[in-house]
Amino acid sequence: VIPAIVPFRIKKKSIEILNQRLLPHTVDWVSCKSMKDVFVSIREMHVRGAPAIGIVAAYGYVFGALKLMKKNFSPKLDEVTALKEYLDSARPTAVNLMWATTRMEQIFTKLLAEKADMGAIKETLFLEAAAIHREDEESCSRMSHAGADYIASKWPGKKLRILTHCNTGALATGGIGTALGVIRILHQRGLVEVIYADETRPYLQGARLTAYELKVEKIPMYLIADSMAGFLMKQGKVDLVITGADRITKRGDVANKIGTFPLSVLAKEHGIPFYVAAPESTFDREMEHGDSIPIEERPAYEVLEIQGKKVAPDVPVLNYSFDVTPAENIEAIFHDGSDKVFRSAKL
Ligand code: MRU
Secondary structure, three states: OOOOOOOEEEOOOOEEEEOOOOOOOOOOEEEEOOHHHHHHHHHOOOOOOHHHHHHHHHHHHHHHHHHHHHHOOOOOHHHHHHHHHHHHOOOOOOHHHHHHHHHHHHHHHHHHHOOOOHHHHHHHHHHHHHHHHHHHHHHHHHHHHHHHHHHHHHOOOOOEEEEEOOOOOHHHOOOOOOHHHHHHHHHHOOOEEEEEEEOOOOOOHHHHHHHHHHHHOOOOEEEEOHHHHHHHHHOOOOOEEEEOOOEEOOOOOEEEEOOHHHHHHHHHHOOOOEEEEOOHHHEOOOOOOHHHOOOOEOOOHHHHEEOOEEOOOOOOOOOEOEEEEOHHHOOEEEOOOOOOOEEOOOO
């Protein structure tokens, strides 16, 4: 599957980021030529989705490292550490960001220790960012097929009614997507009756981005208000729920877009299986429990306004961007590990 849309384009001296804030009605590319430009694009959510953030941050790291080298050919350790800390602070919950900057920092530190010249540093760092990008594309494909195989064997020959949340497609990754990747492959195999896409307040990733991707791919869908999921489940209209993830802990707790946790509770109540699809870069191998995941709080205007138009009076707002679904609510996580294609979170 070739994604019809990509979240960024790599140019010789810049990275162009598709401004997802303006989709689907306006296609606007933001040109990033520095680490700061990339930081702003991640923080402002021109680019979003855990894997996509990680890839873009890796390219941003290249800009930052080269600028540092031009200033001081033998940078101090704290100057190197500051690069990663700066990029990591753009968004705290998706661990793919820290995973990618850690990988870039390790290479950069090694090159500095080897006293590599500027040309070698530039080339090696760029190749590492490109490798992170390519690996994500491959892992999307692997996990999507693994998930589709698993689901197809559980409901042989059945056309499925699938509920999903947020945007987990080509716009959120370096490939065909995570949960939406599984959906794409199921659709190719003729196994999708309909997708229910939550609109995903407040940023509307479902209404603006998932609806757009499904429309481009001609996958049958209904866009629904987030609050409708329970009623659909009660009527027996949902076979399964599948979402992506921003961080998965050792015990299998999953941070994902706000609204995912209540969906998992509703699914449990109605005996509907709940699945997650995510690449290895989303697994936090150091963190045990979901309670330790840092949860991003975003500005009030995202709730008070819709695309610049005020919809509420000026009142205090709580805007947690993610919630945590406990492992017990998840039947399986589709991933791309070399050991197994999926693992039960209840193990
Ligand atoms: O705030 P966002 O849009 O970056 O949040 C994205 C999500 O929560 C996705 O579901 C998650 O990153 C998985 S995307 C492959």
